[in-house]
Amino acid sequence: MSILLTFPGQGSQRAGMLHALPDEPVVAATLDEAAVVLGLDPLALDTEAALASTRAVQLCLLITGVAMARVLSAQGGAPDMVAGFSIGEYPAAVVAGALDYADALRLVALRGQLMQEAYPSAYGMAAIVGLDQAPLAALVAQVHNAAHPVYIANLNARRQIVIAGSDTALQQVMDLARQHGASKVQRLAVSVPSHCPLFDAQAQEMTAAFAQVSVRRPVLTYLSSSAARSLSDPARIRASLATNMARQVNWTDTVRLAWERGARLALEMPSGSVLTRLTTPELADGLAISCEGQRSDSLLAMLAEARRTP
Structure with missing residues (x-):
């Protein structure tokens, strides 16, 4: 093995x-x-x-x-x-x-x-559990803008996905994810918006x-x-x-x-x-x-x- x-x-x-x-x-x-x-x-x-x-x-x-x-x-x-x-x-x-x-x-x-x-402050990452990539991507697209960017960053597991972006945008996506059936949303101990443009x-x-x-x-x-x-x-x-x-x-x-x-x-x-x-x-x-x-x-x-x- x-x-x-x-x-x-x-x-x-x-x-x-x-x-x-x-x-x-x-x-x-x-x-x-x-x-x-x-x-x-x-x-x-x-x-x-x-x-x-x-x-x-x-x-x-x-x-x-x-x-x-x-x-x-x-x-x-x-x-x-x-x-x-x-x-x-x-x-x-x-x-x-x-x-x-x-x-x-x-x-x-x-x-x-x-x-x-x-990104010394006001940015980070959050985990979304219980949603597939496509519906979460739609929520991210709904929130993302130049002033408050947010992206899908990590595909950790089939229904565990991490997003990265500004604090404001992260919170908005987390709130929407809860409303759309996410079983868990959580800010991560990461102070930068990794794995995105x-x-x-x-x-x-x-x-x-x-x-x-x-x-x-x-x-x-x-x-x-x-x-x-x-x-x-x-x-x-x-x-x-x-x-x-x-x-x-x-x-x-x-x-x-x-x-x-x-x-x-x-x-x-x-x-x-x-x-x-x-x-x-x-x-x-x-x-x-x-x-x-x-x-x-x-x-x-x-x-x-x-x-x-x-």
Whole structure:
């Protein structure tokens, strides 16, 4: 059975996430490299106050994802494929061997800074549960205008969709969604309007930054959740990573693709279990679990068992 590692996006962060990593040499090395590249102690990034910064959140998710994947790989738990959600595509690319960790740190620091500076307040994201894409798109179109933009951003599950835009427009769509039968609407812990055209200009800046970075063919299957397909050509991976802040995330189809390619065990890197909940319905006859709250030896035993299973 093939093993898929999944890397969560913004909103899954929690205070202390870097401090909760296993006490392993490979984790210390990962944190030390981050300190050298960033010029600061990465352990200062995961306080509750620091995580108010989009830049700090994205760096924490990158560092945590790479560190945990390295712990598992160092002890025989290497994956067959990887997939990341939004910022999670960066640690996925590092683990796949397509992007150097040091370059990822610099790029994610820039990405977070650009996103934070573009929309420091009055924008964000909200989840709508219980409506299909077409009727929700009609509600979004009813509200959207130049002064108060709103877009469909993430296709998380069949009837769980995330919208992004101004606070005013988000609230209007949330109210309409309730009136039209949504079972749940919720603002997310994301302070920027990711995965929509509002970030087109910043995506162009990231494209320029990526032109200075080496991207290689991955050594394992790399699934892009913005393209909802496997990417192996370095130019396509570069373009996908550079522009993913302005592109929809299609997690449902990405997990379905992983299943079609043989994934039957999906292990979510820290922190949280959001992707585990979203992955489970699409991973027919498989198992999706989170690293959160699990001992490393238990995870390694599970991975070893998966390796032995045809």
